[in-house]
Amino acid sequence: MIAGAVEAGGTKFVCGIGNEQGEIIDRVSFPTERPEITLPRVIEYFRDKKVEAIGIGTFGPIDLNPSSPHYGHVTTTPKEGWGHYPFLPTLRKEFDVPFGWDTDVNAAALGEAVWGAAQGLDSCLYYTVGTGIGVGVYMEGRLVHGLVHPEGGHVLTRRHPEDRFEGVCPYHGDCLEGMAAGPALEKRWGVEGTELPEDHPAWEIEAFYLAQSIANAVLTLSPKKIILGGGVMHQSQLFPLIRREVARNLNGYVNAPELSGGLDSFIVPPGLGDNAGLAGSLALGLRAAGR
Amino acid sequence: MIAGAVEAGGTKFVCGIGNEQGEIIDRVSFPTERPEITLPRVIEYFRDKKVEAIGIGTFGPIDLNPSSPHYGHVTTTPKEGWGHYPFLPTLRKEFDVPFGWDTDVNAAALGEAVWGAAQGLDSCLYYTVGTGIGVGVYMEGRLVHGLVHPEGGHVLTRRHPEDRFEGVCPYHGDCLEGMAAGPALEKRWGVEGTELPEDHPAWEIEAFYLAQSIANAVLTLSPKKIILGGGVMHQSQLFPLIRREVARNLNGYVNAPELSGGLDSFIVPPGLGDNAGLAGSLALGLRAAGR
Numbered sequence: 001m002i003a004g005a006v007e008a009g010g011t012k013f014v015c016g017i018g019n020e021q022g023e024i025i026d027r028v029s030f031p032t033e034r035p036e037i038t039l040p041r042v043i044e045y046f047r048d049k050k051v052e053a054i055g056i057g058t059f060g061p062i063d064l065n066p067s068s069p070h071y072g073h074v075t076t077t078p079k080e081g082w083g084h085y086p087f088l089p090t091l092r093k094e095f096d097v098p099f100g101w102d103t104d105v106n107a108a109a110l111g112e113a114v115w116g117a118a119q120g121l122d123s124c125l126y127y128t129v130g131t132g133i134g135v136g137v138y139m140e141g142r143l144v145h146g147l148v149h150p151e152g153g154h155v156l157t158r159r160h161p162e163d164r165f166e167g168v169c170p171y172h173g174d175c176l177e178g179m180a181a182g183p184a185l186e187k188r189w190g191v192e193g194t195e196l197p198e199d200h201p202a203w204e205i206e207a208f209y210l211a212q213s214i215a216n217a218v219l220t221l222s223p224k225k226i227i228l229g230g231g232v233m234h235q236s237q238l239f240p241l242i243r244r245e246v247a248r249n250l251n252g253y254v255n256a257p258e259l260s261g262g263l264d265s266f267i268v269p270p271g272l273g274d275n276a277g278l279a280g281s282l283a284l285g286l287r288a289a290g291r
Numbered sequence: 292m293i294a295g296a297v298e299a300g301g302t303k304f305v306c307g308i309g310n311e312q313g314e315i316i317d318r319v320s321f322p323t324e325r326p327e328i329t330l331p332r333v334i335e336y337f338r339d340k341k342v343e344a345i346g347i348g349t350f351g352p353i354d355l356n357p358s359s360p361h362y363g364h365v366t367t368t369p370k371e372g373w374g375h376y377p378f379l380p381t382l383r384k385e386f387d388v389p390f391g392w393d394t395d396v397n398a399a400a401l402g403e404a405v406w407g408a409a410q411g412l413d414s415c416l417y418y419t420v421g422t423g424i425g426v427g428v429y430m431e432g433r434l435v436h437g438l439v440h441p442e443g444g445h446v447l448t449r450r451h452p453e454d455r456f457e458g459v460c461p462y463h464g465d466c467l468e469g470m471a472a473g474p475a476l477e478k479r480w481g482v483e484g485t486e487l488p489e490d491h492p493a494w495e496i497e498a499f500y501l502a503q504s505i506a507n508a509v510l511t512l513s514p515k516k517i518i519l520g521g522g523v524m525h526q527s528q529l530f531p532l533i534r535r536e537v538a539r540n541l542n543g544y545v546n547a548p549e550l551s552g553g554l555d556s557f558i559v560p561p562g563l564g565d566n567a568g569l570a571g572s573l574a575l576g577l578r579a580a581g582r
Contacts, residue, residue: 061546076546123437137512140433146414146513147547154544155507158449171544216446220511221428222437253445253462255352255367256438 001291004051005281006042007104008058008087010079010131013038015045018282020291022115024275034081035090043094055100055285056088057107057277064102064145072101100284104128104277106143106150108229108270109136110287111280116271118225125223126276127152128230129210133177136280139221153177157212160205163188180209182232198237207238211245214267218250224258229270236269243267292582295342296572297333298395299349299378301370301422304329306336309573311582313406315566325372326381334385346391346576347379348398348568355393355436363392391575395419395568397434397441399520399561400427401578402571407562409516416514417567418443419521420501424468430512444468448503451496454479471500473523489528498529502536505558509541515549520561527560534558 002025007014009032016027026049030041046054059077063070072088088101102110109118109126118124118138126136135152137144144150154175165188169178178184185193189202196202214226228242243263250259258266270276293316298305300323307318317340321332337345350368354361363379379392393401400409400417409415409429417427426443428435435441445466456479460469469475476484480493487493505517519533534554541550549557561567 135511139430139435139437142431142433144430144512146430147515147549148513148545150511150513151545152511155510156449156503156540158447171542172540212447216507217511219446220426220441220443220508221435222439222441224438249447249463251462254439254442258438 001052001286001289002050003282003285003289004046004049004054005278005285006054006056006058007107007277007281008032008056009104009277010059013042014278015042016278016282017049017051018279020286022111022272022279022282024278024282027278032079035085035087036081039087039090042091046095051095051097051285053098053100053285053289054091054095055107055281055283055288056091057102057104057281057284058087060103061148061151062101062103064149098285098288098290100281100288102143102284103134103136103149105134105136106138107136107280107284108276109138109227109280110143110283111272111276112225112227112270113138114283115279116276117227117268119271121224123221123223124225124227125152125217125221126227126229126270127210127214129181129228129232130230131182133181135217137221139223152213152217153181155213155216157209160208163205176209176213180206185232193232193235198235203235203237203241206232207241207245210238211242212249214242215246215249218246218254218259222254226267227270228267229276233269239267239269292343292577292580293341294573294576294580295337295340295345296569296576297345297347297349298398298568298572299323299347300395300568301350304333305569306333307569307573308340308342309570311577313402313563313570313573315569315573318569323370326376326378327372330378330381333382337386342386342388342576344389344391344576344580345382345386346398346572346574346579347382348393348395348572348575349378351394352439352442353392353394355440389576389579389581391572391579393434393575394425394427394440396425396427397429398427398571398575399567400429400518400571401434401574402563402567403516403518403561404429405574406570407567408518408559410562412515414512414514415516415518416508416512417518417520417561418501418505420472420519420523421521422473424472426508428512430514443504443508444472446504446507448500451499454496467500467504471497476523484523484526489526494526494529494532497523498532498536501529502533503540505533506537506540509537509545509550513545517558518561518567519558520567524560530558530560
């Protein structure tokens, strides 16, 4: 079976097709413009691809409630034209196939559980740390939606004792995203994160915030794997710092072999690398088709 | 159908029988002693009750993995005699019926979702705030276990600006339980919480910590209802303080009608009152029997 995948991001769209082994067979990418420009390009791409299902993992916030009149819309985004535009309904009109529809991070969590770092496990959390911070939640074999959907990038954490930065989140100031996403790194240090050397104190502070939110998520949810993706996590020196801080925060309280030792196989990069988002969308499509 | 329920607490056991409407028909209670004394009393109680299933909601930490050799044990408790005692296996030997087995707080969350404040919803969080703090997690129609089970009472929160108390958690010092459970109240103020007047500053500080952990849980999980039970929550003046602080922390970020206004119907006491634990164990038993 060949399914389609749409990774809908705030700056670019990636469309592709893939199979039940999670292999991406073809892909294209184009900038995110107004939906009246971007969605026709998505439709054009899939027109001759004979896909039997399509999965969409998208930026949000989105409406995930199938009985809502706004199901399949991005809701309150400042992104021009997308707020309450009928994103999913527009594609449904063109293709008579099952559609999967979820947040980009939930899609990535599912992809990692099916083919990636959490393969064979019935739970994982997928963090993306980039221009924003998002957390996909897969628990007991299901993607978590709840009232709206998880927004774990905005949790409050304690302040690093040496950090005086006020934070950049327009809603919460110094929440996790306000303190640890790419724009926070850049504003705090005056240069982009990629320009900071590996041993810069920025990374200790970055790890401090991420680790605290991860430790709290481990206590709240008891996930079987924590997967950290996104541009900032390309700084691979962060992984040992984060693992050390998570262990310090938990302080041996939760008794599980996976949480003892160095957490090396518990807190990991995406098994699907930078494909996690597109493969996750593929997995959403296949799941919608009952595969 | 009549099912049995065991609410196994650190200080007392409650056993009862009930029906599919969640009505408790009979109950007994006795102190928690060593398992060799307490479990025979449980067995004796159910001997002539003709129950078709038994549900157990218990203090922990516990082993919830059915393929583990320690499934059905309390694991690392300091409670004398209970650590790795074959709790569930001992009862299974006596009664050839389906058994439900989960944490006390997960049981209470399930009971509230079936018959209580979250009736008809597929997600809720159940907090108990008493001698400790525990959080039951019910998401997408399933009780969350994951790696071990949630331990949301031990999350880290920011410190109240006027609070100099060091905290009483032996693992984390000033985690949520260390700052806001009954023993923390008593140590901070020198008297039991029940002796503090309704307008004592203790309650603002108590609400501050609980609200922060609730706001973080709302962001992380997006539950459809937050239920607050346990002895400390008998101080009903806490509810408006907590709702106000949760709203302040979220600051309008999550867009849902349930989260606007005063959160009066979002953050609520148990619909089952102090029956939440026993009725929840009953629900576990009924669910184990496929009801």
